Each structure stands twice: as C-alpha cells, then as structure tokens.
Amino acid sequence: MNSPLTSEALFHLGPVPITAAIITTWVIMAVLVAGAWGMTRRLTLIPDRRQAALELLVSTLDVQIRETSGVEPTPYRSFIGTLFLFILVANLSSLLPGVEPPTAQMETDAALALLVFVSIIWFGIRGAGVKGYLKSFAAPNVVMIPLNILESLTRTFSMFVRLFGNVMSGVFVIGIVASLAGLLVPIPLMALDLLTGLVQAYIFAILALVFIASTVEEGRASFNSEPDSRTSASARNGDGDGDKDKDSAHQTVVPPLTPQPLTPQPLTSQQPTSRTSTSQQENS
Amino acid sequence: MTIDWWGIGLQALNVLILIWLLSRVLWKPVSQAIEQRRATAQATLDAADDAHTEADRRLASLNAAHANIAAERSALLKESSLKAEAQGRETLAQARQQAEALLSSAHDAITRESDLIRQQDTQHALSLAVAIATRLLAPLDNAAVHAAFRERLHHKITTLTRHERDALTGALQHAPAAKQPPAHPARGAEAAMTREIADTAPSGNVLSIITAAQLSATQQAELKDLLTRELAPLPSLRFEVEPALLGGVELRSAHFALNNSWQSDLSVLAKAFEAMPTPPSASSPRETQHVS
Numbered sequence: 274m275n276s277p278l279t280s281e282a283l284f285h286l287g288p289v290p291i292t293a294a295i296i297t298t299w300v301i302m303a304v305l306v307a308g309a310w311g312m313t314r315r316l317t318l319i320p321d322r323r324q325a326a327l328e329l330l331v332s333t334l335d336v337q338i339r340e341t342s343g344v345e346p347t348p349y350r351s352f353i354g355t356l357f358l359f360i361l362v363a364n365l366s367s368l369l370p371g372v373e374p375p376t377a378q379m380e381t382d383a384a385l386a387l388l389v390f391v392s393i394i395w396f397g398i399r400g401a402g403v404k405g406y407l408k409s410f411a412a413p414n415v416v417m418i419p420l421n422i423l424e425s426l427t428r429t430f431s432m433f434v435r436l437f438g439n440v441m442s443g444v445f446v447i448g449i450v451a452s453l454a455g456l457l458v459p460i461p462l463m464a465l466d467l468l469t470g471l472v473q474a475y476i477f478a479i480l481a482l483v484f485i486a487s488t489v490e491e492g493r494a495s496f497n498s499e500p501d502s503r504t505s506a507s508a509r510n511g512d513g514d515g516d517k518d519k520d521s522a523h524q525t526v527v528p529p530l531t532p533q534p535l536t537p538q539p540l541t542s543q544q545p546t547s548r549t550s551t552s553q554q555e556n557s
Numbered sequence: 558m559t560i561d562w563w564g565i566g567l568q569a570l571n572v573l574i575l576i577w578l579l580s581r582v583l584w585k586p587v588s589q590a591i592e593q594r595r596a597t598a599q600a601t602l603d604a605a606d607d608a609h610t611e612a613d614r615r616l617a618s619l620n621a622a623h624a625n626i627a628a629e630r631s632a633l634l635k636e637s638s639l640k641a642e643a644q645g646r647e648t649l650a651q652a653r654q655q656a657e658a659l660l661s662s663a664h665d666a667i668t669r670e671s672d673l674i675r676q677q678d679t680q681h682a683l684s685l686a687v688a689i690a691t692r693l694l695a696p697l698d699n700a701a702v703h704a705a706f707r708e709r710l711h712h713k714i715t716t717l718t719r720h721e722r723d724a725l726t727g728a729l730q731h732a733p734a735a736k737q738p739p740a741h742p743a744r745g746a747e748a749a750m751t752r753e754i755a756d757t758a759p760s761g762n763v764l765s766i767i768t769a770a771q772l773s774a775t776q777q778a779e780l781k782d783l784l785t786r787e788l789a790p791l792p793s794l795r796f797e798v799e800p801a802l803l804g805g806v807e808l809r810s811a812h813f814a815l816n817n818s819w820q821s822d823l824s825v826l827a828k829a830f831e832a833m834p835t836p837p838s839a840s841s842p843r844e845t846q847h848v849s
Contacts, residue, residue, distance in 0.1 A: 280561055289563045298568060302575045309583035316590040318597060324590065331587045350588065351580035359575055380564030388569055 280378050294375040301362050301375070330354075341479055342486030348399075349482060352392055356385065357478035360436070364470025367444050368463060376440040376473075379433075386433035389481040393425070396485045401492025409491040432480055439473045676831065683827040691803050694819060703768070703776055706805040707783065710817045714787045717815070724813035727762040727792045762792040765809040769802040769818065780806065 282290030312323055320328060334354045338346035360376055367374040375381040397406040410421040443466040451459045694702075717725065766780055777796055785791055792810070805818025 279559060280564060289567060290561060291567075292561070292564055295564065295567055295571070298571045302571060302578070305575065306578045306582060309579055313582055313586040316586055318590075318594055320590075320594075324587075327583075327587045328591050331584065331591060335588075347588070351576055351584045354584055355572070355576040355579045358579070359572060375568070378564070380561050381568045383560070384565045384568035384572060387565065388572055 278379065280380060292378070292380070293373055294378040294381055297366060297372060298363070298375045298381065301359065301366065305358060305362060337479070338482060342482055344486050344489070348396070349485065353478050353482050356389075356481060357474050360385070360474035360477055361471060364440055364474060365467065367440075367447070367466060367470070374440055374444065374470075376436055377444045379437055382433045382437040382440075385436065385477070386429045389432060389484065390425070390429040392481070393429075393484050393488050397488040397492050400489030405492035406488070409488065409494075412491060412494075428480075428484060432477060436473055436477050439469055443469050679827075679830055683823070683830065686823070690819065690823060694803050697804070699770055700776075702804045703772070703806070706817055707776075707780065710780075710806050710808070710815070711783055711787065713815060713817055714784075721813060722788060725808060725810050725815060726764065726788050726790070727810055727812075762811065763795050764788075764792050765795050765797050767797045767799050767802065767807045767809060767818075769798070769800055769804050769820075771798050772796060784808075 280292045280294060282292055283296065284291050312327055316324055331350070331354075334350060334357070335346040338344065338349055338353060342349075363374050363376045363381070365374075366372050367377070376385075394406070397409070401409065410418045412421070443462075447459050447462050447466060450462055714722075722728075764784070766777075766784075772780070781794060784794070801820055803819035803823070805820070805822075807817050807821070808815040
C-alpha cells in the first residue's frame with residue numbers, strides 16, 4: 274500500500290501529473306453533474322418523489338445556512354452545497370472496491386481548503402467591501418492584525434488537516450483491518466467510515482459557511498463602526514451599547530451568527546461573534 | 558512527503574468547475590422550482606385573500622342591501638300601516654257620515670212622517686172640530702146668529718176698499734186680481750178673507766147672498782136694506798142656501814166673495830193651525846243625538 278502522504282501520477286497531461294485522485298474526482302464530478310442534470314429535468318409545480326428529494330436537499334441546506342449563520346442562503350448555496358456533496362460522495366467512494374477517495378489525498382483537501390480560504394476573502398470583500406474586509410483584521414485594534422491574519426491561515430489549514438486526517442485514517446484503518454482479518458470483519462468499520470465521511474462533509478461545509486459569514490459580518494461591523502478602538506472592543510465583547518445610539522443611523526442590521534454546527538439553536542442577541550469563538554468551534 | 562502543486566491547482570479547478578456546473582444544473586433549477594412553487598402558493602394565497610376580501614366586501618354590501626331592504630320594508634310597512642290607519646279613519650268617517658246621513662234622513666223621514674201624521678191628525682182634529690162645532694152650532698138660535706152675522710157683515714162691508722166694493726157690486730168688470738191694490742194694512746186677518754172665485758162665481762152681474770139656512774122674508778129684507786144702504790148701486794140680488802156654511806151670511810159676485818160664516822172662520826182657523834210651527838217632539842232622535 275502506497276503512503277497516503279504521496280501521490281503517484283498515472284499519466285501526464287503536459288506538465289500536469291494526473292493521479293488516481295484526480296481521475297476519481299472527474300468521475301465523481303461526472304456522476305454528480307449527470308445525476309443532477311438527469312434529476313432536474315422536467316421539474317414541475319407538483320413534485321414527484323425525485324423532485325421532492327431534491328427540494329428536500331435544497332431546503333435542508335438553506336435551513337442549515339440560515340440557522341447556522343443567520344444570513345440569506347442564496348449567495349452561499351452553490352458553494353457550500355457543492356462542497357458538502359463533493360466531500361460526501363468522495364468520502365463514500367471509499368466503499369467501492371479499488372477506489373481510493375480523493376479526500377484521502379492531501380492535494381484534494383488542500384485544494385478544498387484553498388477554495389474556502391479564497392471564498393472567505395471573496396465573500397468578505399463582496400459583503401463588506403475591500404475597506405471593510407481589511408478593517409476587520411484590525412479588530413478589536415491594530416495590534417491584532419498579525420494574529421487575525423494568522424488565524425485566517427490556521428483555521429483554513431486546520432480544515433485541511435482535519436478532513437485529510439479523518440478520511441485518510443479511516444481508509445488506512447480499514448485497509449489494515451482488511452489485510453489482517455477476514456472478509457466480513459471490516460464491515461462495521463466501513464459503516465463507521467460512512468458516518469465519519471458524512472460528519473466530515475457536514476463539518477467542512479458548516480465551518481466554511483461559518484468562516485465566510487463571520488468574515489462578512491465582521492467586515493460590515495468594522496466598516497460601520499467608529500475608529501475608536503474602545504467602542505469597537507466593547508461592541509465586539511457584546512456589552513457595549515455606546516455606539517448603538519450614536520451610530521444607529523449608520524448601522525447595517527446584520528443578524529448575529531450562531532455557529533453551532535451540530536445542534537442549531539435559535540438566534541439570540543448575545544451571541545459571540547469574535548474570531549475566538551470560531552476558533553473554539555473549529556477545535557471541536 | 559511531497560506536495561503536488563499541480564494536483565492542488567487541478568483539484569481546485571475541478572471543484573470550481575463542479576461548483577459552477579452544479580449551480581447550473583442542480584441548485585438554481587431546484588431553488589427556482591421551490592421559489593416558483595412558493596410564488597404560486599403565495600399568489601394562490603393572495604388570490605384567496607382577495608377572494609376572501611371580495612367575499613367580505615360582497616357580504617358587507619349584501620348586509621347593507623339587506624339592511625336597506627329591511628329598512629325599506631319597515632318604512633313600507635309603516636307607510637302601509639299609516640295609510641291603512643288613515644284609510645280606516647277615512648272609511649270610519651265615511652261610515653259615520655253615511656250613518657249620520659242615514660240617521661238624519663231617517664230623522665227627516667220620521668219628522669216628515671210625524672209632520673204628515675200631525676197634519677193628518679190636525680186635519681182630522683179640524684174635521685172633528687168642525688163636525689163638533691157644526692153639531693154644537695146647529696141647535697143655536699138661528700135668528701140671533703143671523704143677527705150677529707148680519708152685524709159682522711155690515712162691519713166687513715164698511716172696511717172694504719173702493720176696489721173691493723166695485724169688484725163685489727160688479728162695477729169692476731173683469732178686473733185682474735193681480736192689479737188689485739194691496740189691502741189696508743190695518744185690516745189684518747180680515748183682508749185674507751177676501752178672495753176671487755172666478756170658477757164658482759155666478760155668471761152675470763149678480764150678487765149672491767148665501768146663508769146656511771133659508772132666511773125669512775124679514776131677514777132677507779133686512780139684508781137687502783143693509784146692502785142697499787152700504788153698496789148702492791147694487792146689482793141684482795139672489796139668495797142661496799148652503800148648509801156647509803154652518804151659519805153666517807156671505808156675499809159672492811162674479812169676481813169677489815166676502816166670507817162671513819162659521820165655515821170660513823173654521824177654514825181660517827184651520828189654516829192658522831196648519832201654518833203654526835209644529836212643536837218638536839220630546840223624544841226626537843235628533844235631540845237625543847245632541848244630548849248624547
């Protein structure tokens with residue numbers, strides 16, 4: 274068995290080495306696109322079971338986005354939903370004999386984390402503007418700029434490592450057990466791997482959503498807040514109404530985030546929205 | 558451990574392409590279908606709300622119309638009641654008026670009948686009185702009665718006007734009664750005793766002396782002497798007997814008659830009685846009505 278930390282190229286397209294993970298990714302992409310195209314043909318006003326299942330998927334995704342981040346799901350639906358579906362199918366592909374899941378390779382997970390990192394920047398700039406996004410790094414004060422930049426990098430890296438470690442370890446354990454025990458022994462572990470793949474896909478998608486939404490909210494808050502660091506700090510700590518009265522005319526009402534991926538809770542007015550809370554979540 | 562940067566880039570590109578493709582073939586169509594159904598449901602709900610509002614509006618208008626109809630019905634009923642009441646009052650008034658008219662006509666009929674009966678009774682009483690007077694006067698002393706009537710005749714002749722004297726004696730031939738001068742107002746009731754009797758007057762220029770019984774020669778001579786003395790020149794005289802006179806002496810010419818008898822007196826009395834206003838009866842229905 275090859276090392277999971279290395280990937281061998283099956284062939285090259287010019288300078289680009291094509292690995293098994295890329296081939297599997299292409300197959301997964303083809304299956305997903307063909308399946309989606311086939312299932313979304315002839316959508317009617319009165320849905321059948323196929324359409325009802327698709328609408329249930331989309332509605333559940335919207336509900337998760339809305340309850341997790343408190344934002345309108347339309348801008349994030351395609352990105353978050355595709356991440357979830359791709360990671361889920363990629364994780365479940367390990368059940369097929371001879372197929373190694375793409376998410377068990379570092380390149381795929383790194384690419385996914387890179388996409389999340391870029392999307393955070395993209396949605397942050399799109400939601401709060403370049404100025405607001407950049408000012409969010411100076412919250413609560415300019416001393417925190419290096420730490421905030423480091424936090425952005427490390428949380429993305431932690432997503433990459435978490436997904437890669439979980440999937441790779443599952444594949445590795447099943448391979449070891451299958452090589453040591455009989456034919457039916459790995460089945461419980463494979464069932465556990467199903468659950469792990471589902472949970473990892475969910476966690477990755479939800480964390481990406483939480484990071485994007487918190488970045489957008491912080492960018493908007495930084496853009497709308499006073500340059501006074503004390504006011505910003507008090508506002509970020511959730512105990513300051515000092516700028517509420519003064520800047521109520523300039524405030525953009527943004528629903529507070531409730532990043533609770535496992536048990537979505539109703540929104541409250543005292544939810545912590547600092548980067549520290551997101552870091553705590555990601556460590557969970 | 559080696560990191561394949563080409564692999565990272567290619568996988569990132571793959572995922573980006575997958576995101577784009579799925580957004581085209583999965584997320585957008587399904588979300589559009591959901592949104593379309595939501596919009597359709599909302600439109601249906603809005604239409605239902607509009608229909609409900611329209612139904613409420615129509616119900617309100619129907620209620621208003623019903624209220625108007627009820628008010629109109631009440632007004633019509635009230636008006637009909639008032640009309641019926643007025644008509645009833647009018648009918649009652651007409652009925653009362655008709656009843657009063659009937660009562661009045663009945664009362665008038667009763668009055669007329671009473672008057673007629675009273676007149677008949679009066680006539681009967683007069684006839685009875687004349688009969689009684691005739692019975693009572695019949696056995697009286699004829700000579701004394703004749704003397705009294707002769708004196709009375711003498712008095713009447715002295716009160717005649719010139720025109721009446723001429724009519725009595727025949728000096729006035731064919732004198733129309735309408736051209737008579739009016740009687741002297743002082744004579745009163747005696748003037749009413751003079752009358753023209755062209756239908757029963759004897760023909761020719763004759764002055765008839767009519768008595769109830771046959772006069773003796775002496776009595777006739779006394780009368781001739783009286784008339785000659787008072788009415789000269791006299792026409793030819795003729796004595797006649799008419800028992801209906803009961804008593805008295807009357808002169809009749811072609812155009813004039815001088816009544817002087819109990820019969821004429823009784824006739825005058827009867828006419829006077831007939832001309833007297835009848836006293837209202839004590840139990841008159843009109844008086845009873847006035848009392849009530």
